[in-house]
Every structure is written in structure tokens, then in C-alpha cells.
Amino acid sequence: MSSTFVRGLKCRLCGQTYPISATNFCTEDFGPLEVDYDYEAIADALDRSKIELRPFNMWRYQELLPLDGEPTVGRQVGGTPLVRADRLARELGVDTLWIKNDAVNFPTLSFKDRVVAVALSKARELGLTTVGCASTGNLANSVAANAAAAGLESYILVPSDLERSKILGTSVFGAKVIGIRGTYDEVNRLCTQIAFKYGWGFVNINLRPFYAEGSKTFGFEMAEQLGWRTPRHVVCPMAGGSLIGKIQKAFNELHRIGSIEKPECKFYGAQPAGCNPISAMVKNGWDSHRPVRKPNTIAKSLAIGDPADGYFAAKVIRDSGGWAEDVTDREIAEAMALLGRTEGIFAETAGGVTIAVTQKLIEQGRIPRDEEIVVCITGNGLKTQDAVADCLEEPAVIAPSLEEFSGLLTEAASPVLV
Numbered sequence: 001m002s003s004t005f006v007r008g009l010k011c012r013l014c015g016q017t018y019p020i021s022a023t024n025f026c027t028e029d030f031g032p033l034e035v036d037y038d039y040e041a042i043a044d045a046l047d048r049s050k051i052e053l054r055p056f057n058m059w060r061y062q063e064l065l066p067l068d069g070e071p072t073v074g075r076q077v078g079g080t081p082l083v084r085a086d087r088l089a090r091e092l093g094v095d096t097l098w099i100k101n102d103a104v105n106f107p108t109l110s111f112k113d114r115v116v117a118v119a120l121s122k123a124r125e126l127g128l129t130t131v132g133c134a135s136t137g138n139l140a141n142s143v144a145a146n147a148a149a150a151g152l153e154s155y156i157l158v159p160s161d162l163e164r165s166k167i168l169g170t171s172v173f174g175a176k177v178i179g180i181r182g183t184y185d186e187v188n189r190l191c192t193q194i195a196f197k198y199g200w201g202f203v204n205i206n207l208r209p210f211y212a213e214g215s216k217t218f219g220f221e222m223a224e225q226l227g228w229r230t231p232r233h234v235v236c237p238m239a240g241g242s243l244i245g246k247i248q249k250a251f252n253e254l255h256r257i258g259s260i261e262k263p264e265c266k267f268y269g270a271q272p273a274g275c276n277p278i279s280a281m282v283k284n285g286w287d288s289h290r291p292v293r294k295p296n297t298i299a300k301s302l303a304i305g306d307p308a309d310g311y312f313a314a315k316v317i318r319d320s321g322g323w324a325e326d327v328t329d330r331e332i333a334e335a336m337a338l339l340g341r342t343e344g345i346f347a348e349t350a351g352g353v354t355i356a357v358t359q360k361l362i363e364q365g366r367i368p369r370d371e372e373i374v375v376c377i378t379g380n381g382l383k384t385q386d387a388v389a390d391c392l393e394e395p396a397v398i399a400p401s402l403e404e405f406s407g408l409l410t411e412a413a414s415p416v417l418v
């Protein structure tokens with residue numbers, strides 16, 4: 001159906017075009033390939049009223065995604081809430097704050113279900129039956145679950161020191177999970193060799209041009225949920241650096257097809273201090289990122305030391321007039337607890353990174369207190385519970401007695417206690 005809207009693949013560096021296939025780099029200069037659309041045809045075929053009549057999931061923007069036919073994997077992904085966060089706003093001292101909450105994305109509770117839905121639907125169109133990924137956790141969960149539901153075989157390679165809950169949450173789907181004694185970047189290199197040797201579809205390697213397009217739906221939804229407009233500021237977590245640029249691309253595409261006014265949005269990137277190649281590049285004014293060889297952070301989902309889209313993420317941030325920051329493990333855990341107690345949202349460590357960085361940027365005066373902010377929450381706290389444990393009070397334990405309970409209340413109310 002949407003095949004008429006895709007022209008092919010195009011190099012992001014030199015513009016060389018290629019036919020659609022499972023490939024991700026330009027043979028001239030090794031630049032990354034991107035899907036090339038016919039926006040005039042899309043503008044003729046798609047408008048707001050047509051989108052609004054469709055089910056509220058990521059496929060309501062189907063013409064702006066690179067499939068030939070209807071999606072066959074992840075048909076219910078997306079359509080997550082945009083939450084007005086007044087209590088958190090008050091705590092941070094700002095007027096208007098929203099949370100785009102992909103902690104409740106279906107089926108594996110992170111925004112990765114969006115990218116995987118596109119990559120695996122495309123893998124099937126290309127006739128692939130074995131798929132896989134290199135992952136810091138959430139992608140592993142999502143590829144395994146969506147491949148299982150689609151009847152595809154999956155090989156998932158992860159750093160062997162990953163959180164146990166993320167490994168269990170992958171194995172349960174019957175995927176072949178392989179722990180690698182190495183960093184994410186070493187895992188990624190191995191996957192590139194495997195994809196090449198066996199001809200499998202690795203979602204974030206040879207299927208990356210299609211995979212990356214799925215992230216746009218996070219931005220499409222954000223603009224539609226704000227009433228077909230863009231916010232002044234977006235704060236986004238960065239691992240490989242893809243999502244942040246795809247939110248901007250989503251806004252630009254909606255404008256290009258006539259659905260929103262020209263976007264005037266500044267983008268801010270958030271990273272953990274223990275793995276901050278992109279934020280360091282922005283803050284220091286470097287031309288390219290310096291890889292972090294040994295990431296060391298509780299935000300494992302963001303621990304990519306040599307980010308594939310680092311250059312483009314920094315460009316989006318700079319060109320939009322935004323900024324980037326990084327925060328310590330302690331700040332991450334405290335921000336997870338802050339989000340929980342103000343908004344009732346349990347985000348994983350990446351969400352702690354994003355909230356803590358938002359707080360920092362507000363305190364630095366980089367984000368003005370009277371302008372609208374959207375914070376991107378991309379994963380669920382139930383997957384990284386241990387990270388926040390030290391910031392929370394242990395529950396009191398008493399006998400099943402009303403007297404002891406009342407004693408507890410008096411104790412809590414007593415001013416002598418600190």
C-alpha cells in the first residue's frame with residue numbers, strides 16, 4: 001500500500017541512492033543509508049482528518065513508514081499517553097511540562113517496540129526468517145517478543161553483565177540469547193559479522209534504515225497529542241543517538257505534508273556521566289564524538305560508548321539551539337524516585353537520566369521556566385528496580401496490632417525524628 005511513497009535508500013552523507021534491501025551503508029563512503037520518500041505523493045494521500053479516523057497506534061502514520069504492504073509485526077505498538085505533569089513541573093519550578101510515556105508501550109514496555117515493529121515487518125517483506133540484534137536490553141526484549149509473535153527465529157546478543165530482569169525478559173520469548181563478555185560496541189561488531197556471514201536480518205545493523213524510521217512515530221504522536229503542534233523544548237535520552245533526530249524528522253515531515261506549522265523546537269540530549277560520548281561532544285564543541293571505551297553506569301540501556309548516530313544527534317542539538325547534559329548514577333536514581341512520587345510513573349534508569357538532565361538544564365537557565373517542555377520517557381522501571389532501591393525507605397515492619405500501627409504514626413509525626 002505505501003510502496004508508492006518510498007523511492008529507495010539514500011546515503012546521508014553523499015546522497016547516493018540504492019534500491020530497497022537489507023543494507024545500511026553507502027559503498028562509496030560508508031555513510032549511513034536512510035529511507036527516501038516521495039513527500040508530495042504522501043501530502044496528497046494523507047492529512048490530519050484521515051489520520052484521526054484510524055486506530056490510535058503507531059501505524060496511523062503508515063504512509064510515512066517504509067513498508068510496501070500492511071504491517072505484519074507489532075500491529076498494536078504505539079499510541080502511548082502524553083501526560084500533563086503538573087506536580088513534577090512544580091517540583092522543577094517550570095510552568096508547563098509533559099511526559100511522553102513509552103514506559104507503557106506494548107508489548108515490552110519501551111519505545112524499542114516501535115523500531116522493532118517496522119524492522120521486523122520489513123524483514124518479512126524482504127523474505128528473511130531469522131532475525132536478531134545487538135542490544136543493551138530493551139531491544140533484546142522487543143525483538144524476542146515481536147519475533148515470537150510473528151513466528152520468526154531470533155538470535156539476541158547482549159553484554160553478559162546486563163540486568164538479570166532484561167535477560168529473563170528476553171529468554172521467556174523463546175529467543176536464543178547469547179551473553180558476550182564484552183561491551184555493547186564489541187557485541188555490535190560481532191553481530192555485523194554474523195549478519196554478513198549468515199544473511200540474517202539484524203534490526204539495528206543491516207535493517208537499521210527501516211528500524212530507525214519507527215522512532216518517528218514517537219514524535220508524530222507527540223505533535224498530534226499536543227493538538228497538532230510542536231513543543232518549544234524536547235528532552236530526549238541518547239544511546240546510539242537515533243531517537244532524538246527522528247523526533248525532529250517527524251516534526252519536519254508533518255510540516256512538509258501540511259499537518260503542522262513550521263516547528264520551532266529545541267532538542268536537548270540526555271546521557272549518563274558514565275557513558276556520555278554525545279553530551280561531551282556537544283558541551284566541549286568537538287567535531288566528532290570520542291568513544292567511551294568502558295561505559296560505567298547504572299543506565300545500561302544508554303551505555304553505548306561509540307554511538308552510530310552520535311554525529312547526527314549532536315548536529316540536531318546544535319542546529320536547533322538546544323544543549324546536552326549528563327548526570328551521575330546517584331542523580332539518576334533520585335530522579336527515578338522523584339518521577340515516581342510526583343507523577344506515579346515508574347521509569348527505568350534512562351528515564352532517571354532524562355528527568356535529572358531536565359532538572360539540570362532548567363537550573364542552568366538553558367531551558368526557560370515559562371516555556372513548554374516535553375520529556376521523553378522511553379522505558380519501564382520494573383526492568384531496573386535495583387537501581388532505585390538505595391533511594392527508597394525500607395518499609396516499617398510491625399506486629400499485626402493496631403497499637404503498634406498507631407505508635408508508628410505518632411513516631412512519624414514526632415518532630416524529634418529526623
Ligand SMILES: *Cc1c(COP(=O)(O)O)cnc(C)c1O
Nearest residue numbers: 138239240241242243350378379
Ligand atoms: C535504546 C534506548 C534509548 C535510546 O535510543 P537511541 O535511539 O539509540 O539513542 C533510550 N531509552 C531507552 C530506554 C532505550 O532502550
Ligand SMILES: [Zn+2]
Nearest residue numbers: 011014026031
Ligand atoms: Zn555515501
